[in-house]
Amino acid sequence: MSIPPATGNTPIESTRIGPEDPRYRAVVDKRFNKRYGAKPDYVRLVGSGAEVVSAVEEAVAEKRRLVATSGGHCLEGFVSDPEVRVIIDVSPMKRVYYDDRMRAIAVEAGATVGETFRALFEQWGTVVPLGEYPGVGMGGHVVGGAFGFLCRQLGLAADYLHAVEVVTVDDRGRARSVVATRETADPNRELWWAHTGGGGGNFGIVTRYWFRSPDASAGDPTRLLPRAPESVATFTAQWNWTDIDRASFTRLLTKHGTWCEHSSGADSPDASLWTLLLLHRRELGKIFLRGVSTAGGGAEHQIEKHVSSLAAGIGDPAGGQATRLSWLEFALDPFPDLFAMPPGGVSMKMKDALLRKRLTERQIGVVYDYMTRSDHDVMGGAFGLATYGGRVNTVASDATASAHRGAILDSACNTGWVDRRDEEKNLRWVRAFYRELFADTGGVPVPGDRHDGALINHPDTDLADPTLNTSGVPWYTIYYQANYPRLQRIKRQWDPLNVFRHALAIRGE
Numbered sequence: 001m002s003i004p005p006a007t008g009n010t011p012i013e014s015t016r017i018g019p020e021d022p023r024y025r026a027v028v029d030k031r032f033n034k035r036y037g038a039k040p041d042y043v044r045l046v047g048s049g050a051e052v053v054s055a056v057e058e059a060v061a062e063k064r065r066l067v068a069t070s071g072g073h074c075l076e077g078f079v080s081d082p083e084v085r086v087i088i089d090v091s092p093m094k095r096v097y098y099d100d101r102m103r104a105i106a107v108e109a110g111a112t113v114g115e116t117f118r119a120l121f122e123q124w125g126t127v128v129p130l131g132e133y134p135g136v137g138m139g140g141h142v143v144g145g146a147f148g149f150l151c152r153q154l155g156l157a158a159d160y161l162h163a164v165e166v167v168t169v170d171d172r173g174r175a176r177s178v179v180a181t182r183e184t185a186d187p188n189r190e191l192w193w194a195h196t197g198g199g200g201g202n203f204g205i206v207t208r209y210w211f212r213s214p215d216a217s218a219g220d221p222t223r224l225l226p227r228a229p230e231s232v233a234t235f236t237a238q239w240n241w242t243d244i245d246r247a248s249f250t251r252l253l254t255k256h257g258t259w260c261e262h263s264s265g266a267d268s269p270d271a272s273l274w275t276l277l278l279l280h281r282r283e284l285g286k287i288f289l290r291g292v293s294t295a296g297g298g299a300e301h302q303i304e305k306h307v308s309s310l311a312a313g314i315g316d317p318a319g320g321q322a323t324r325l326s327w328l329e330f331a332l333d334p335f336p337d338l339f340a341m342p343p344g345g346v347s348m349k350m351k352d353a354l355l356r357k358r359l360t361e362r363q364i365g366v367v368y369d370y371m372t373r374s375d376h377d378v379m380g381g382a383f384g385l386a387t388y389g390g391r392v393n394t395v396a397s398d399a400t401a402s403a404h405r406g407a408i409l410d411s412a413c414n415t416g417w418v419d420r421r422d423e424e425k426n427l428r429w430v431r432a433f434y435r436e437l438f439a440d441t442g443g444v445p446v447p448g449d450r451h452d453g454a455l456i457n458h459p460d461t462d463l464a465d466p467t468l469n470t471s472g473v474p475w476y477t478i479y480y481q482a483n484y485p486r487l488q489r490i491k492r493q494w495d496p497l498n499v500f501r502h503a504l505a506i507r508g509e
């Protein structure tokens with residue numbers, strides 16, 4: 001994968017682009033999840049904040065429902081909603097530069113995660129702990145909190161957000177560009193706070209973010225953000241399903257979960273190790289553990305120790321490899337086999353849940369059943385456990401809008417399909433799996449002793465369906481916990497006409 005450096009905006013004049021123009025399809029079809037398709041009246045590719053202001057004001061005046069897109073990686077149909085009439089694509093805006101006035105690194109909202117990693121690394125040798133997939137757009141990503149490979153060591157990307165520039169609409173339908181910072185004296189501070197985890201598509205269209213570590217004082221751009229790792233060691237270990245039975249599977253997940261319970265403190269020497277245990281359905285043949293360590297010279301030893309502690313429960317992996325790479329090389333193409341998609345892409349459903357403790361024996365039994373049962377013919381089904389916690393959990397739940405500050409793992413029940421005719425059986429499988437996994441709390445990961453809710457960057461509209469969420473705890477508490485009423489107040493102030501909305505949007509009322 002080759003990602004060009006993000007150094008300047010493509011000069012572009014925003015015009016209405018209708019269905020007859022090839023650029024229309026390029027914007028409409030820019031969806032990682034192929035499950036949804038949009039049919040807007042027109043799209044716009046915008047090259048500046050001023051163009052966003054006029055594009056928004058025009059759509060509002062014409063009473064056309066509008067939506068922003070950046071990288072196209074929404075897991076739900078928030079952009080590809082059949083009621084959306086106008087899509088405003090900010091992806092031409094991708095400059096990354098030092099802003100002396102703000103004493104922070106400015107990143108325009110159309111840059112991708114990969115473009116941002118590259119610019120931060122090449123210009124200043126620094127990093128923001130962004131997400132794991134280089135194609136994700138900064139526009140929709142950072143506002144959702146944003147976790148990634150380095151979150152155990154550095155926290156969330158939103159923890160480094162110093163300011164945000166947003167195009168909002170007032171009660172008379174007038175659009176304007178607002179800058180909101182985390183400075184305590186800033187009258188717009190609440191709008192900044194909403195962008196540290198409130199989720200995309202709620203308050204306005206982000207055109208620019210500024211990043212700076214909360215404790216940075218220098219004006220020197222090389223010292224405003226954490227230094228990028230000198231190098232990283234990545235690894236994959238795999239076990240064959242033919243060597244695994246229910247007992248060894250239970251031992252593997254128990255050992256893995258116990259390791260996470262003991263190694264997820266911010267001061268743990270293993271906070272420098274991130275792993276993803278990906279359990280595919282048995283018919284696919286294998287279970288994979290992938291990981292990346294930033295433990296410097298000790299990385300290989302750390303990986304070996306971790307893999308052999310798991311192997312004590314299940315036997316040595318049948319295969320695997322470790323590689324040392326520069327941070328940038330890894331960040332621009334992490335685990336190529338993990339993210340490889342067939343031509344034309346796939347439709348998918350992902351159901352996210354944060355865990356404060358390891359899975360119980362009952363839950364491990366549910367995972368085993370759904371990975372092995374043969375009454376569901378669901379080839380693309382999988383269960384993932386990504387390590388979490390560390391530095392993320394050192395921040396107070398209300399310091400940012402990202403309330404989840406007690407989890408040690410981010411789990412996901414996933415499935416994907418290529419043929420539309422397979423949609424129903426895949427949805428049936430993944431929904432039944434998730435419901436049984438969280439059966440003790442109404443079919444969803446209600447925040448509490450064992451679970452910590454779910455991430456809005458992984459939205460799942462099922463949580464708002466009372467037949468699938470029988471917990472009595474509303475979807476917004478699962479995503480925002482006690483921060484929701486504050487987000488509602490900000491929504492009322494900054495989007496009084498409810499211009500920016502989708503199926504799981506913050507409701508002002």
Ligand SMILES: Cc1cc2nc3c(=O)[nH]c(=O)nc-3n(C[C@H](O)[C@H](O)[C@H](O)COP(=O)(O)OP(=O)(O)OC[C@H]3O[C@@H](n4cnc5c(N)ncnc54)[C@H](O)[C@@H]3O)c2cc1C
Nearest residue numbers: 069070071072073074131132137139140146147200201206
């Ligand atoms: C393969 C893959 C890997 C991922 N990995 C991670 C990860 O490691 N960590 C993580 O935190 N998340 C991850 N995500 C989730 C991702 O962060 C969210 O889906 C994010 O919202 C995507 O932003 P986007 O701009 O690419 O998507 P889009 O589909 O363009 O937009 C997503 C949402 O944000 C809104 N939005 C987009 N641009 C703007 C803007 N400029 N202003 C306001 N709202 C906007 C949209 O209207 C929509 O509601 C991943 C998703 C995928 C598909």
